[in-house]
Amino acid sequence: VIMITLAVTLTLTLRHNTDQLKPIFIDRCKKFSRNDCEKIWDVFKQAYVGKDPCEVPMEAYDPLIAAAPFKPHCNRMMFWSKTKNLVHKFTEKRDCFLTLEDMLLGSVLDGLTWCGKEGSSETFTTGCPGWSECENNPVRSFWNRASAALADVACGDVTAMLNGSITTPFSPTSVFASIEVKRFNATKMKRLNVVLVTQTNAVTNCTNASLKDLRKELDKGIKYNCTEVTEFQIEECSNHPEKPCGSCW
Ligand code: APR
Numbered sequence: 001v002i003m004i005t006l007a008v009t010l011t012l013t014l015r016h017n018t019d020q021l022k023p024i025f026i027d028r029c030k031k032f033s034r035n036d037c038e039k040i041w042d043v044f045k046q047a048y049v050g051k052d053p054c055e056v057p058m059e060a061y062d063p064l065i066a067a068a069p070f071k072p073h074c075n076r077m078m079f080w081s082k083t084k085n086l087v088h089k090f091t092e093k094r095d096c097f098l099t100l101e102d103m104l105l106g107s108v109l110d111g112l113t114w115c116g117k118e119g120s121s122e123t124f125t126t127g128c129p130g131w132s133e134c135e136n137n138p139v140r141s142f143w144n145r146a147s148a149a150l151a152d153v154a155c156g157d158v159t160a161m162l163n164g165s166i167t168t169p170f171s172p173t174s175v176f177a178s179i180e181v182k183r184f185n186a187t188k189m190k191r192l193n194v195v196l197v198t199q200t201n202a203v204t205n206c207t208n209a210s211l212k213d214l215r216k217e218l219d220k221g222i223k224y225n226c227t228e229v230t231e232f233q234i235e236e237c238s239n240h241p242e243k244p245c246g247s248c249w
Helices: 002-015 022-029 038-044 058-067 084-093 104-109 140-151 175-183 208-217 232-238
Strands: 078-081 158-164 189-198 225-232
Touching: 022 104, 038 058, 058 140, 078 084, 078 175, 084 158, 084 175, 084 232, 104 140, 140 175, 175 208, 189 208, 189 232, 208 225, 225 232
Parallel strands: 078 158, 158 189, 189 225
Antiparallel strands: none
8 A cells, every 4th residue: 555655646746747847838938929939948958857956057058048049139128136026017017128037038937947857858847956955956057047148148228127125236146246247248238227226215325335346347348327216116117108218217
């Protein structure tokens, strides 16, 4: 009886884990009116299937980025750190800015977890390493690689929405600081406009020490600007898409 119970549980767990991701991936991909979603899925899968889930480096996703490259959207690119919900609520309603999660690969994988296993050709969606459990996990490496690819094509005036309710809005361990800012290139990118989102009892303003570090880290030739904007103002702009974007901050 114990053996049978174990076998049934194991089968159900495997069933539960297997191929949960593909339909979501394909569904979300098709919303971008592409006819190569199956192909993109196959290339994606190759990055992590059959591998130890702590040994998937960023480079494993190079073929995926090549299959579905990021196009530059000069003057409309929006980077962010610690403002996930607010920034996406904003970009969802308005066309003036696009985040990684509004583009194909970011949108397809946003909020999902996946990994493989040595000796298996399956995709698992549970029992995968957490973000910080090991550096080279499939999820973290994907976001690092996608963020790098997006930053590589950053052009014109670029915006970053940072969180003014924390003492270190430009945190060295964030993807924005550790990957994206390092790849901004002055030959393509003219300026970085920081939108520092503040609340009524703001703890941080544009004179913040971490923002001085940000300025120093920018490629010489990229201009810098910082504007303090209340969360209320951004919400007003999200709720009133008819307002011109230029009036939001
Ligand atoms: N555990 C789990 N997920 C994490 C963790 C963590 N410790 N850290 C980051 N993430 C994932 C989550 O999905 C989280 O919502 O990354 C997202 C953003 O994390 P933040 O620290 O808020 O921001 P940052 O690391 O700077 O990444 C955002 O990278 O995604 C790109 O282009 C995008 O500019 C944006 C930047």
